[in-house]
Amino acid sequence: MGQETVHEQLALVRARVSGPPKPVEPAAERPVARVAVDLEPPHLDRYFDYSVPARLAENAQPGVRVRVRFAGRLVDGYLIERLEHTDFTGNLVPIERVVSPEPVLGPESLALARQVAELYGGTLADVLRLVVPPRHAKTEAEKSAEPLLGPLPPPVPEPWLAYPGGAEYLESLTRGQSARAVWTVLPNTDPAAALAAAVQATLAGGRGAVVIAATGRDVARFDAALTRALGEGRHVALTADLGPAERYRRWLALSRGRIRAVVGTAAAQFAPVADLGLVAIWDDADSGHAVRLAPYPHAREVLLLRAHQAGAGALIGGYAATAEAAHLVQRRWARPLSAARATIREHAPRVFALNEERGRDRELHPGAVAGHLPPQALRMAREALTRGPVLVQVPRSGYRPRLACAQCRETARCGHCGGPLAQPGPQQDPLCGWCGRIVTKWTCRNCFGVRFRSRATGVHRSAEELGRAIPGVAVRESNAARGVIDQVGAEPALVLATPGAEPVAAGGYAAALILDAQDMLNLPTLRAAEQALRRWLGAAALVRPAGSGGAVLLCGDGTLPAAQALLRWDPAGFARRELAERTELGYPPTARIAELTGAYPALKELLDLAELPEGAQLLGPVPAQRAGAATERMLVRCDRADGARLARALKAALGVRAARKVEEPVRLRIDPVDLA
Template identity: 50%
Template structure:
């Protein structure tokens, strides 16, 4: 006999958000709460509800006494956990991110709240002693204009916001830890978001020297489900006051957040590859705006987006004076690839380096210091081309680029589908002779080993990234982002194959190149200590000049001006629509775009392009761009969001992937 359920006496209706992937179902639904569920079914908890005949997870948003639903209400199936994991701050942030990026709230909440681990949730959290403020030496910030005033504003709880240019050789992790410690000791929470695990480890090591280790939590994707949820719960329950993590940590439920920091915001790792594709910098700035808290965007270089915040006066510059920069920076020289010098020095020809660059490396090794060599690509020979007509060699099956994984490989291998191509023949001229388009780190290490006999050569990149190297003389060949820190600093750095970075067909090619160069050059000793950086590029290139002068602010100013002239982000907001041509056209026809919106395209996407979910592999893809002035970004996002929801409800069109202001357009 079925027992009759009795509704809760007080606020018997729960308004919930089901975690559904369908855009038009991104809305609240009302359910009855049973009397035995009432104590646990509070706002923010996870529940399970029956929706269209199947059980789905959901979050309780509020409890109510009435409903605007005219039909019969269903019952909550059960309360999964009484832990209120969806806090009001995170709910408000998820709403803003979904609106900004043409997404759904369930998709954002999947990024913000980790999966539940029941065993961890049931374990009681240990009692922590009251937080005892520790003295922190903040003199390192005095080298930057208004640096001490900025820390004073953080301690006082003011919404101070800055774009910080770290000096070459700066212990940036310690500076950020000091700023976070000033926040924590003032009784508020702090959040530091960095690109990768190596940066998390560096900041965490610095932070435990400034803040009680029991109050510091590191969150990253590399943690197992149990450990990650345990640390996340410590943040939710108010035990951890300083959170350090990768991009998903930007949603960490820190109580009374006083400071949010994003380091190296130009790194691709900070852009979420899952819908709705938010960037950690933008989410952090939304959060700082909503909570009226302090914010820092830091790095050796500067993105156009960060500079736009300074220009709009939402943030101010936090930079050192030019004399201080010159004191800390290494000597930077640009060297053209001079064939005459290579003919006079056979070793330089072997290493594909100008003689002066090779002499710089030899001098640093002779002085007992390691030498850093930055190579844009990992692997052996990552790209091949016809030796006669220079046509790039591509796979016959998927059109992906062909490469040589190592010197002993027979034939070439596709970097996309991994198929082997034993006999190469150019599709344009029929020649069977090939040449390297770009040389990878392993091949470069071989060539430098022959050019610098007796020197130890190590590589860092791909799956084998070194964190640190000793002070002994050695040649360290690394890909961008994988440069290990040298104890005492490198004696010299060689930046090779600059054309492979600057010549990319990408909106951010120059900006990203300067960021990678500066990250490597910042590891080199100062000019006074004999540090030298040689970049193999023409000195007249503006990006090279910015490196020589160590002027990331001037470069960002030029980038922002150039993008404003051609109406590209961040001077405008840009929506990218990818899908089959019929679906893209239907979305644009359905959308009521703002009057100032301008449509560009369509263009066909190559076969290897990333496809929206549910699109057949053999279906042709098209791309449309829609841009509006900077002030119209939210209006454009709202119009596209309504159109996506409307077409989703009709069920007569294939899905279209919509991205707002993606890092890479072409």
């Protein structure tokens, strides 16, 4: 649904010329249509009643797209229901037209959208833009293939036999039960095959499945595994990079019930799967699961709402575990599904940290532990290269992503806007990370120095240094700037990758180096340690088992909790620790936090209008982390049980400001993943 068509604009012109419109004959039965109008202001977040003209009575059915007149202009909407009477005392405006007789908004999707809007303090219109994709008329007119109704046998349980209770979990899905689990995945196994088996079990039980991954690479892996397990035509893959026609075609296959299984990125979390029996999310700690459009829902929370709404099973899986997943286990909403310690030792590589090493390295190279390429790391890489490829995880992209003054060590900043400077490549001048200006002449504002030093080293510079330190070996890079590699061979090579871009090696990596580990832990966010462990485990899981010589070296402080969890390969224990600390400090998931960003007068006005729950705490204001923006940030914290009341109160206050046509905007986010 888009802007006014040419025909509608011509109709407006004719109406102005011909005078007031003639009375429209209403439908004989249920002449009132309740419509969800696509309006942004929060104070208009409700249904509006319109009359149904007799000429549209047949096509004006619940769930279809309509065009209606609101405040003198034509806007889009969805017909929610048909009624015999209305509470409105005036004359109802008739529906202008039914865009298409295709019902695209079912009752389950509508109920889910309303729940998501309430949870995140957003409007129904905002959520519906995420629920229903844009219409593609030509695709909609295509004849749908017949649904695949042939029997599907239960899956083979082999991918789940390593997990106590795994086979029983599959059986529960086959019987149509709402089995819910937090799944800690073993390294050196194929999670795609296990997920495909869970989907097959659900389909064999006569129900549908939704599988969500954060990246297109993971979706491609799961898509291929589902094709192998289910055969062609029993599922679809939905990602944001599909063209509008193909995306709508696949979405319609689900909406019409022809297909009952979908795998995709966050774009698929609202996919209209009939008889939903399983929702699954891979690596729920990945920030890609958080939608970057209002009201900023998180895919994990949306799937949990769907599981509760449909009585479906749930599977939250990954090499790491989040505090949110640990909270589900603590509440007994889900059960843990992980391997025994003996099985983990069989599959995991040997992991150690540099500062655990004693003796010769420390004596000969004081401070080597803090170095970017410590001697121990180089020695391990040389030895492992005799047996196969070596993975090197570098936390930052670019060449020298952070520069400092060589004399006083202060951050090097742009003389124009004050933004941080970075060097994009060798023999290149620094540029500003905010305004993009190239800096040819620079002077430190603090000590008037004119030379730079690296405050952080990127993957390109690391590849350059390793190539010089270990000559004669192929060096490959996998990152967004130079292309992500999906797979490498078993031949010796140094493979440098940023977190999340690590390619799979044939037969596994002989070793992995995790450089600059402290940089990940030092990020100023609530989830810094959780994210660091998740990235380390993702790289270490690609390394051969210890019995086959696989080893992982963490270049950082091995005494920290996240490092200890990696050394022991205990992500579930770390998640429980994180949950306990956040509970003590009053942070999600046991509390709800609303982040408000805007000019301080606007924030104060909003909070004065809001009827916050009793006991809600105000934190701030503090300067918002935005380039050059004069904005402030405030947090409102309350108990988890009061989260819905908090969201409603802030939404109502935003509605009052919108009704007053206040210009200064305030952004509302509930439990943001990047909470600093």
